[in-house]
Amino acid sequence: MAKKVLIVDDSLYMRSIIKDALEEAGFEVIGQASNGEEAIDLALDSEPDLITLDNILPDMLGLDILKTLKEEDLTSKIIMISAVGQQAVIDEGMNLGLDSYLVKPFTPEQLTEAIGQII
């Protein structure tokens, strides 16, 4: 059965890119969220196998989402995809239980490769 993915990004463009790449690689995109509130509700409701997470969202940081989902004991693998290449954010994310991260811009191959390592 295809692995289920939730895509979280406030840019429709970025969501489309990620969606195409993941579907190409055989994933099933079960949902997309453009803000943190939606993301958390969708993630807890659908319990996907994988969540791709942008860090800067209109209502909160990807780190906030990550923290909340971990507090809720969600077992989905989470990969952060963010233009913010700051080491501090990545460190913080890893501390909070992030499974992997990817810095924009990226190629579809880089994305599937990073995901392949955690799933």
Added chain:
Amino acid sequence: MKEEELKQIFLAEAQDSFEQLNRLFTQLEKNHADREATEAIFRIIHTLKGNAAAMGFEDVASVGHLLEDIFSEIRKGNITLTSMVFNDLFKAIDKLGEMIEGVKVDKKVPYKGMRAKLKVILRNLKGEIEYEHTQGGESSEKKDKEIEATLQKQLEEELTESQKETLASEQPVPIGIPLADEFMDEEEKKSKITFSDFVQVPVSKLDTLLNLVGELAIEKDRIIAQGASVGVTNEYTRLYRITSDLQYSVMGVRLVQVGALFHKFHRIVRDVASIENKKVNLDLQGTEIEIDRNVLQIISDSMIHLVRNAVSHGIEGPEERRKKGKKEQGTIQLRATSDKEYVIIEVNDDGYGIDANKIRKKVVEKNLATPEAIASLSDDDVVKFIFEPGFSSVDNVTSVSGRGVGMDVVKKAVDAVGGKINIKTVLGQGTTFSLSLPSSMAVKSALLFIINNTEYAIPLSFTEAVISVKKSSIHKVGSGLVTSHLDDTITVMFLRDIFDCKDNEELQNPQLLHRSFDQIEDPEAKINIVVVSVDNKMIGFVVDRLLQQKEIIEKPLGKPVENARFISGATILGNGNVCLVLDANDISEFLFKPTFATV
């Protein structure tokens, strides 16, 4: 107390809190520094959260908890509100409402996203950026106690004042639940116990009570009618008085203030105005006027529709208003007044007004009338076309009002409770919709009459006049009949014609409405007509014989005849006969369908 009952009480209170929060938020939005509103919001949320936690409604409790934290900081002056945050807080209140509704219907509402969002808001408001890995339950508990303590202190101060007053004026009867004990200082007030002066009762219990009283009233009529025939009338005077007092008391219990509905509009007006970028002020009048709770419930959607329309189509944008020399801020006024058995609710705006000529054009476009017919009508009559099914005066559909729900739906709801709707408009100055609603649904005055030796009733809210005319002054027009009444030509129908029909097919017979008329041979024969006004049209119902005017308690028809045509319900008369109540709206609809259209 049973779990379910507790839940009902919680829900009633939570619903009330939710409405208050909406009102207070609207107030706070106008003035972010409004201390009174901040305090009130804090207190209401605190109570709501506490109750929800006690009931085990984790979702309401946790979102409530965060809102409480945010407001706790605001009232301490640690953070100031910004307009941006405001919309988010409003959404959080919406979420609370959704969750309360969810508790009611046993549906889980996703809330953890909102909770995370609120945490972020709180953090941003405080200007801290930190990611604590663990947040001890202890610290939040401690904070809770702190809040509890300050609240308690405040409430004590308020309570001691008000308690002194109530205790001095009246000694409460010692039954019920001591509600205020949590606010009291054990040492000082051990001896004082106060009781709430109100009890909450589910509407279903009131409905049952009213039903029983209704049956009692009918039984009373029957006994008194029997008594009268054997000459013991005097003995029954007391019975008569007490039952009718009881009936009115029970009806009184069901009355609620229209404010319960009006206050919901602060939020609706604010939301619609903000979407449309308009400045609108809401003015409420007569909020203390009382009306049957069920009537209010049935028309509430219509009211929402009217108010939304008023904001989105009635009021002009600020720029346009300024150019017209009006105040930038438009005003919508909701006003209730009471008039005997009726409550009049008016929705007034000081905006565009309705252009009768535009309506004329639209009516012709939509084929609702011929250009000649519409040209001969006065502006006031033309405007009434907006209540016609299939008419929508809006040129461009907007997200707020263009929902395909037309004014005809509003009219239907008003009809359903036996009310009337009217419209007054002055171009450039504004529009007023006025809804005349029965203050109580249970008892209505009705006119009794006889057709085919059977008694029927029609609510007085429909009747305009009772006239008697000669057969020769009734004329055939098309497949129908007309006569003149006060210089107007009105449609006339023999009720017997439709009640004698065996099946639906017979109802469609185009000769139907001439049958009884043709059977009367004497042109001088007197014909009794009850003139009713339905949908702003006058119709004359021909009856065999008129009886008296009487207060009746109408009950809906039971199965299997609940969908019977032309009949809205039934009542039992003093003589024990069942009397059917005419559904004038349904008859009018039937009559003005193309098959029989006479005008």
